[in-house]
Amino acid sequence: MTSQTHHPATQIGPVPDNLESARAKLVYIYLEASGGATADELGEFLSMKQINTLSVLNSLSKNGYVEQSGSEYVVAN
Template identity: 40%
Template sequence: MMKTEPARAASALPTDLQSPRAKLVYLYLTTNGDATISEMGDSLGMKKLSLYSILKTLRQEGMVDCEGDTYALN
């Protein structure tokens, strides 16, 4: 069962995601559902400024939506 989870998550990655950090954020949201910038920063060890930039790009690509301060996959 544990071996199928990473394969399932990897196949869920959009092919047009090139940035390793964007992939990490996308997979985080795939695994955890919705999250705030602070939650993602704490869990992923990333700075908020980097996350804002990545999430802005993901939103422009239509992959992520934001409601208030919470981000989730579309």
């Protein structure tokens, strides 16, 4: 397992108003605060099952809130 370099945010912006799911908000905030994470890291740190983590990431990606860069997910600009 290779370690990825994350660039934590110095300031976290507001959560998009369109995010209604508590899990989606939690994942979004974690990704913004940490600077990015893999699906496995998200599941581990947020105590989420892998299927739930992947479902949330898929939804956030489809709606343009996060982007995948290699195996890591980051908040979209």
